[in-house]
Amino acid sequence: MDVHPDKLDITITFAQSLDGKLAGPDGAQIALSCSESMQITHRLRSTNNAILVGANTAINDNPQLNTRLLPTEEQRNPQPVVLDTNLRLPPGCKLVQNFVAGKGLQPWLLTPGSDDLDWHHRRRVLENAGARIMIYNPNSTSHVDSIPSILSTLSFNGVSSLMVEGGPSVIQSFFTAHNKYGSIIDRIIITVAPMFVGEDGVGYNLPRSDGKPAFIHKDSFLAGKDAIMVLEPTSA
Ligand SMILES: NC(=O)c1ccc[n+]([C@@H]2O[C@H](COP(=O)([O-])OP(=O)(O)OC[C@H]3O[C@@H](n4cnc5c(N)ncnc54)[C@H](OP(=O)(O)O)[C@@H]3O)[C@@H](O)[C@H]2O)c1
Numbered sequence: 001m002d003v004h005p006d007k008l009d010i011t012i013t014f015a016q017s018l019d020g021k022l023a024g025p026d027g028a029q030i031a032l033s034c035s036e037s038m039q040i041t042h043r044l045r046s047t048n049n050a051i052l053v054g055a056n057t058a059i060n061d062n063p064q065l066n067t068r069l070l071p072t073e074e075q076r077n078p079q080p081v082v083l084d085t086n087l088r089l090p091p092g093c094k095l096v097q098n099f100v101a102g103k104g105l106q107p108w109l110l111t112p113g114s115d116d117l118d119w120h121h122r123r124r125v126l127e128n129a130g131a132r133i134m135i136y137n138p139n140s141t142s143h144v145d146s147i148p149s150i151l152s153t154l155s156f157n158g159v160s161s162l163m164v165e166g167g168p169s170v171i172q173s174f175f176t177a178h179n180k181y182g183s184i185i186d187r188i189i190i191t192v193a194p195m196f197v198g199e200d201g202v203g204y205n206l207p208r209s210d211g212k213p214a215f216i217h218k219d220s221f222l223a224g225k226d227a228i229m230v231l232e233p234t235s236a
Contacts, residue, residue, distance in 0.1 A: 008151050009161040010184055012174055013044060015191040015226075021201030022168045029061050030201070032193040035069075036224030041165075042069040044189065048163040050079040050154060054170035055089065058082045064094050065165070066104055079159065080107045083150065083170060087111060087122040091129035100130045107131050108157075110150055112138035143169070147177035147184065168202045176207050183233040188215055192227045 015032035016022050024030040033041065045051055046067045053063065065080040080095050089095075089109060098104030109126065113119075113135045123133050134157070137149035154162060164174055177184055206214060215231040222228070 008155050008159065009048075009186050010151075010164065010174070011044065011048065011162070011187050011189060012164045012171060012185050013041065013189040013191075014166045014168075014171055015193055016203070017193055017195050017197040017201065019196045019198070019201070020203040021197035022166060022171070022204065023202040024197060025200040025202075027056055027060065027167065027202050030197060032195070033191050034193070034224035034226050037191045037193075037226040037228060039069050040223050040228060041191070042067045043074075045078050045163060046070060046074060046076040048078050048161040050081050050159040050161070051163045051165055052081040052083065052154075052170070053165050054167050055082060055084040055086075056169065057165070057167040058084065058089050058093065058095065062094050064098060064104065066098070077105055078163065079105050081154065081159075081162075082107060082109050083111075084109045085111050086114070087119060087126055087133070089126065089131070091126050091131070096126075096130045109133050110136055110153060112136055112140065112146065112149075143173045144176045147173055151184070168204050172204050175204065178207075182235050183214065185215075185233060187218070188231045190229045190231070191223070192229065194225055194227075 014022055017032060051065045053065065057063065066077045067075045082089055087109060095104065095107040099106045109131050111133060127133060134153055136146065136153040140146035140149060164170060174185060213234055216234055218232050219230040220227060
């Protein structure tokens, strides 16, 4: 299944160390961004209508995925989306709690579904807690393969601009997923923090380029101690 890139504007954004790591050993959360670059991330969130993270990020970091660092009149929260095949998200997480308290949008958990009875039990618990479970086409054979179905589901449900915030596994999937139009990514915004994590940190790899750059520089600027770089696919 192909998703035409014009249907969904996709921004990949993450913070990395100088040695290209997004997380610590075994995917543990590490503080990379300074307060100035965090504020830019929140502004970027306010300009997209959905924000997507992987299940591990949602579980490890317990993020709110909102725009609370902006002045009240500029806060506009994107639709939170978690890729959670096995419905591992704890029902007591901040995303669900914020929704129940009227402080956030209802979190969408995207999954290909399952025949497993425990999975159906977790579905009921999460739905009763307040999450919305959304099933995408289950015929994909890998995480990368599932990206077009995930994008179609989001597009069908009214999402036109998507910010993908991590973690490394999800970013890797989006880098690798291509359709007949080329890269599905419209831009990458990377916050580079002036620190090293070390080889036991978790990074990402780009697909083979055969000598041609897949993304080219569009802009770069400083935010506090961090450097922010904007890249676009060469075909853009
Ligand atoms: N530096 C940054 O900007 C940044 C940003 C975000 C997170 N992080 C860090 O990254 C760490 C977690 O990273 P991670 O790589 O372990 O996990 P992740 O990318 O947050 O989540 C990966 C999990 O998402 C699920 N998933 C479902 N569909 C997927 C798809 N199409 N592609 C990839 N994954 C899919 C899989 O679990 P199931 O199969 O169970 O669904 C997979 O194991 C966190 O601790 C966080 O601190 C850093």
